[in-house]
Amino acid sequence: MKQKVLSYMRVDERVLAELEKEFDVTSFQNHEYVGDPRFDQALKEADGIIGLALKVTKELLELAPNVKIVSNVSVGYDNLDLEELTKRQIMATNTPNILDDTTADAMFGLLLATARRIPELDHYVKAGQWTVSLQPEQYGIDVHHKTLGIIGMGNIGTAIAKRAHLGFDMKILYHNRSRRTEAEERFQATYCELDELLERSDYVCLMVPASKATKHLIGKAEFQRMKRTAIFINGSRGQNIDEEALYEALVQGEIRAAGMDVFTEEPTRPDNPLLSLSNVVTLPHIGSSTIECEYQMSKLAADNLRKGLQGQKPPTLINEEVWNRREP
Ligand SMILES: NC(=O)C1=CN([C@@H]2O[C@H](COP(=O)(O)OP(=O)(O)OC[C@H]3O[C@@H](n4cnc5c(N)ncnc54)[C@H](OP(=O)(O)O)[C@@H]3O)[C@@H](O)[C@H]2O)C=CC1
Ligand SMILES: O=CC(=O)O
Numbered sequence: 001m002k003q004k005v006l007s008y009m010r011v012d013e014r015v016l017a018e019l020e021k022e023f024d025v026t027s028f029q030n031h032e033y034v035g036d037p038r039f040d041q042a043l044k045e046a047d048g049i050i051g052l053a054l055k056v057t058k059e060l061l062e063l064a065p066n067v068k069i070v071s072n073v074s075v076g077y078d079n080l081d082l083e084e085l086t087k088r089q090i091m092a093t094n095t096p097n098i099l100d101d102t103t104a105d106a107m108f109g110l111l112l113a114t115a116r117r118i119p120e121l122d123h124y125v126k127a128g129q130w131t132v133s134l135q136p137e138q139y140g141i142d143v144h145h146k147t148l149g150i151i152g153m154g155n156i157g158t159a160i161a162k163r164a165h166l167g168f169d170m171k172i173l174y175h176n177r178s179r180r181t182e183a184e185e186r187f188q189a190t191y192c193e194l195d196e197l198l199e200r201s202d203y204v205c206l207m208v209p210a211s212k213a214t215k216h217l218i219g220k221a222e223f224q225r226m227k228r229t230a231i232f233i234n235g236s237r238g239q240n241i242d243e244e245a246l247y248e249a250l251v252q253g254e255i256r257a258a259g260m261d262v263f264t265e266e267p268t269r270p271d272n273p274l275l276s277l278s279n280v281v282t283l284p285h286i287g288s289s290t291i292e293c294e295y296q297m298s299k300l301a302a303d304n305l306r307k308g309l310q311g312q313k314p315p316t317l318i319n320e321e322v323w324n325r326r327e328p
Helices: 013-022 037-045 058-062 082-087 100-115 118-126 155-168 181-187 194-200 220-225 243-251 291-309 320-324
Strands: 004-008 024-028 048-051 069-072 091-093 147-151 171-175 203-206 231-234 257-260 280-282
Touching (some): 013 024, 024 037, 048 291, 058 082, 069 291, 082 091, 091 320, 100 118, 100 203, 100 231, 100 257, 100 280, 147 155, 147 194, 155 171, 155 181, 194 220, 243 257
Parallel strands (some): 069 091, 203 231
């Protein structure tokens, strides 16, 4: 009998078709699984789960007694209760590295769009307001030769640093809990404590994972430390910043502008006060959302799932301890 797989949200159709040849797959390609009894049944029977952003909690795992692997189609895995999965000897996997360039492109695009006020001026042209030449109060600010502070110089942070250094002659500051000598050598990046980075950067880009340690890492005090001309970019997770404090900082002129790909609540509500500000550029969490990258992520996630269910080590296993203490 085929092993059973529960697939939820955004596994590429071609990848799904391949999985269906090997496994008995129940698939929910959208949010329609919420409250669907078919979902509960599939969960009850599943040997493996693959998908994006499902909150895998202790309560959910209670309903999924057979699960051996949870394959996330994302690099961030803050949706998983990793401790609980590990305790239950369930493998958890993610999709690191293959999305670095795509996500860095998106974050750099957001930075440029915010600095040069691209969405605002696009609207200005399309609304027929371009009747005289641009006024100085509509000018943006330069990106090239400025200082970029990257909080979270990991895989994606490094890909952002590459673009900034090689393409825009920017000076790079970074902050992590540990030094990244490769980034220091390749992009002349300088390690800083957080406060120093905030004080010296023209652009601050947040790229840390969501964790207990990073919850509201950037709040009122941090915005107050930034330059009044600073632009803040959040490409990480909404919970890493205090959105109310960001709103205040923007309204009080403590920083110049913000670019946001992620929000505390997603999808963010239309009445989120940040959306009313012209100096905020928003995206609907699109870091890795290109046709090519989403396909590669689905493929890697499927490979993780397949290997895990076939008793082989998944290529990008997060909780190695589950593998190390498996029974022969
Ligand atoms: N907007 C989007 O669509 C996307 C968003 N993401 C988000 O980006 C995150 C980063 O991805 P990726 O670059 O692959 O991950 P990495 O693990 O490669 O990098 C994370 C970096 O954050 C640093 N870090 C972690 N905790 C802290 C902390 N408490 N204080 C300071 N620095 C910290 C780490 O360094 P150290 O351990 O030394 O502190 C590391 O350099 C993901 O977890 C996800 O949340 C990812 C993809 C797309
Ligand atoms: O947010 C996206 C991810 O891969 O993490």
